[in-house]
Amino acid sequence: xxxxxxxxxxxxxxxxxxxxxxxxxxxxxxxxxxxxxxxxxxxxxxxxxxxxxxxxxxxxxxxxxxxxxxxxxxxxxxxxxxxxxxxxxxxxxxxxxxxxxxxxxxxxxxxxxxxxxxxxxxxxxxxxxxxxxxxxxxxxxxxxxxxxxxxxxxxxxxxxxxxxxxxxxxxxxxxxxxxxxxxxxxxxxxxxxxxxxxxxxxxxxxxxxxxxxxxxxxxxxxxxxxxxxxxxxxxxxxxxxxxxxxxxxxxxx
Numbered sequence: 001x002x003x004x005x006x007x008x009x010x011x012x013x014x015x016x017x018x019x020x021x022x023x024x025x026x027x028x029x030x031x032x033x034x035x036x037x038x039x040x041x042x043x044x045x046x047x048x049x050x051x052x053x054x055x056x057x058x059x060x061x062x063x064x065x066x067x068x069x070x071x072x073x074x075x076x077x078x079x080x081x082x083x084x085x086x087x088x089x090x091x092x093x094x095x096x097x098x099x100x101x102x103x104x105x106x107x108x109x110x111x112x113x114x115x116x117x118x119x120x121x122x123x124x125x126x127x128x129x130x131x132x133x134x135x136x137x138x139x140x141x142x143x144x145x146x147x148x149x150x151x152x153x154x155x156x157x158x159x160x161x162x163x164x165x166x167x168x169x170x171x172x173x174x175x176x177x178x179x180x181x182x183x184x185x186x187x188x189x190x191x192x193x194x195x196x197x198x199x200x201x202x203x204x205x206x207x208x209x210x211x212x213x214x215x216x217x218x219x220x221x222x223x224x225x226x227x228x229x230x231x232x233x234x235x236x237x238x239x240x241x242x243x244x245x246x247x248x249x250x251x252x253x
Contacts (some may be wrong), residue, residue: 006029015210020056032088046055079103083250084111086206095119097119097121097164097199098121098126099170111130111133118137123151123152127140141157146188148186151192152192166200167200172205176211176212185222186218187217197220229251230252230253
């Protein structure tokens with residue numbers, strides 16, 4: 001197993017189990033403890049884990065938010081599948097809002113070149129992806145840009161979103177549960193996500209299985225605010241059943 005493969009495996013275990021231990025990882029991955037310590041140091045430098053005595057804890061458990069450049073490497077196959085499934089939700093010659101997020105970025109990149117759409121986004125990355133699309137009328141929402149997500153937030157963003165009404169909003173989330181709804185680590189991002197939902201006739205949430213059952217700091221909408229949830233095949237069936245009972249249409253990609 002090469003170092004990047006070990007890093008992915010270690011991070012997956014940390015996020016699943018809540019923490020990892022050096023001795024256990026060394027035994028199960030068949031490498032020395034010193035190799036694991038170097039791996040954990042590399043992951044900590046990337047802002048993905050926090051070293052503790054004997055192991056490490058994922059930053060999500062500490063309430064820290066990884067940068068979008070780091071999150072895009074988490075569950076890439078699941079996110080790609082979700083983005084492809086989300087193409088079915090695009091309106092014909094209609095209007096959409098594309099939220100900031102690693103899965104919504106993938107959706108923007110997949111929009112067919114012959115698709116005519118009006119697209120609103122507060123994500124610099126999404127806007128860049130669509131800036132040369134021949135049949136997309138692109139509107140970039142302004143505001144203060146958060147370095148971790150490359151998304152515009154604040155009063156300017158909220159004011160712009162209050163003046164529009166689109167067919168579909170494609171929304172990302174850091175946490176989703178039937179009990180506590182949609183959550184994200186940052187209050188300003190939560191306010192923009194809430195405004196996005198309010199500006200759309202339909203809301204489609206794109207969330208891979210790692211987001212289900214998680215609760216982050218800032219609430220931005222109940223589960224009943226979602227019309228459709230698109231997740232991946234690894235999502236917990238009992239969690240999905242709870243979400244469906246709330247009236248949400250669930251699609252597993």
